[in-house]
Amino acid sequence: MPAPDANAPAPAGTVLELTVSNHPGVMSQVCGLFARRAFNVEGVACLPLPDAAGEDGGGGLSRIWLLLREDQRLVQIVRQVEKLHDVRATRLLPGGHPVFSALAAHLA
Amino acid sequence: MPTLTGAEIIVRLLERQGIEFLAGIPGGANLPLYDALSHSRIRHVLARHEQGAGFIAQGAARATGRPAVCLATSGPGATNLLTAIADARLDSVPIVCLTGQVPSPMLGVDAFQEVDTYGLAIPVTKHCFLARSPEELLRIIPEAFRIAASGRPGPVLVDLPRDVQTGLASFDAWPEPGLPDAPPVPDPLAVARAASLIGQSRRPLLLLGGGAARSGAHRAARLLMERCGLPAVSTLHGLGCAPADHPLNLGMLGMHAARAANAALEECDLLLAVGCRLDDRATGRMDRFCPDAALVHIDIDAAEIGKRRATQAAVAADARLALEALAESLEPAPRLAWRVRVTTLGEQWGLRPPGLDDPRSAYGVIAAAARAAARTDGPDVLVATDVGRHQMRTAQVWPQVRPNRLLTSGGLGTMGFGLPAAIGAALAEPGRPVLCVSGDGSLLMNVQELATAVEQGARVKILLMDNGCLGLVRQQQELFMGGRTFGSGFSARADYVALARAFGMPAFDLAAAADPETAMAEAFAAPGPCLIRCAVEDEPHVLPMVPPGGANCEMICQEAGTVETITAKEAAHACA
Known part of the structure; x- marks a missing residue:
């Protein structure tokens, strides 16, 4: 496997950062919503939050980063995401997020 | 410190939630829950199809505004519920659906009657849970009721693996019942x-x-x-x-x-x-x-x-x-x-529907039923409809004196909604009849619930508009498909009076009644269910009608089907 290329261009787009409950159905809830509302997701990254271990030891919260194309429907899809009960917090990052630059390096 | 099984915890939480009845069908994966229910004061309504159970819950929830409950087993039980759940989602109706599931260790191995209920439920529920332990139920069940009733209401599903129902949990105190959040105040x-x-x-x-x-x-x-x-x-x-x-x-x-x-x-x-x-x-x-x-x-x-x-x-x-x-x-x-x-x-x-004063015509029978219902029960009558021409006619001519009295599948437009929804409403508001305006196409889609209505003695009065076809489909074919009425007629017609009687339900044909309005009033006043058949083969189109995809200002107003533009802007600007 070749080493990631640190100089690969960062993918363009807005990043929607979500803090979600960490259980097996959450990715399905979030990604399914985008599919149902016919809104494209360009990239996905997800990790459990280390400081938020739940009572069952399985990790209480996770962070999901979604790379999205700017679109006039962005506000609408963010409002729909905010309605999901497993989504605890949302943050829009119009400048993107380094997690996707790091991921893109693996494609180069 | 109580120690109870998951099933006992669920039933006790439902009692604490104030649930008086629930509708469902037992099966292998929810039998522990049913066994616990047998010791409860909660009344169980045995539906004859899980979709019926879902719509019975919907009828109760729509009539009262409070969450109602339905039960189904895993696999086909859960998939049969889905239409009623999707319907509740689109019309913002608070129901809580409890489905049995194969034991947790069997999840994902294609066990008997296993289906990914959680995955299927995601797109059609407001929220869904897959319970992982009996302890978790103490949080999940009240939360399901809170979510169903808060803000914009909607359906919530809780999938219950069998071992979660049979496993024991010890806990210090019962949680508070799940109540709706305070409504959001305007800025x-x-x-x-x-x-x-x-x-x-x-x-x-x-x-x-x-x-x-x-x-x-x-x-x-x-x-x-x-x-x-x-x-x-x-x-x-x-x-x-x-x-x-x-x-x-x-x-x-x-x-x-x-x-x-x-x-x-x-x-x-x-x-x-x-x-x-x-x-x-x-x-x-x-x-x-x-x-x-x-x-x-x-x-x-x-x-x-x-x-x-x-x-x-x-x-x-x-x-x-x-x-x-x-x-x-x-x-x-x-x-x-x-x-x-x-x-x-x-x-x-304004609307001028044809035949309003003929109590055996498609519009007139609804107006006559409204008068007859008002005679026995005052003007504030609960009426459920199915989906089709009878539904739009009811919406057009039923005298709407109070909000939330018309129970109808608006968003999903589910044929088969009417009868079970009327049963649920009648059980939730006992002592008054619930009228179910239906058509032969719609009634057949959940006709098995005739048995449930009889068994429960539900005071449901079915007004069946029998036209031998899928009327609203046929209307669109006549207006927009060049009159080719393909696939929308029933060449085998059922005798619905005999069918209702076969289920043990009193029934009569309006054509045989000397005075239709009085016959209906007597039927409404009687206890228990009843079916009244009204033949409407020669019914006119439901008009006016905006052609699908068209603008609201361009309506078909005459049987001939010509589109008329209804604007008169000059007059409007005169009041500027």
């Missing part, structure tokens, strides 16, 4: 902006939806109509919010509206949309909906605001609280010219 700045736009408008129009009905916004709406010269139109679920015979109430808008209602939409310069989602059956072609109007949108669900059309002002809050705040902010305004214009529209282009 004063948003209300001020909305009030300012309405204050400046010359021809404002109020659009009342299911959210207005559910939140109890009708009093504030009536106040605004009178004080500010705000005429009103309603969606299917908003009917009953505006006073029935008020000259400023133009009735339902959209595909089967009176011409007057759609003309007012065309002429208004501001639309105050309250508790509605501006769906396509109501708006017609969106780019030609209310072409001259600013949109002020009030909805409890912030995601509805701006979803279909950009707003000039918006209040994301409970409809009643928002309308009351608006009523306080707005100065009285006569808007005499606009009042006169709307009154004229109503007189000129």
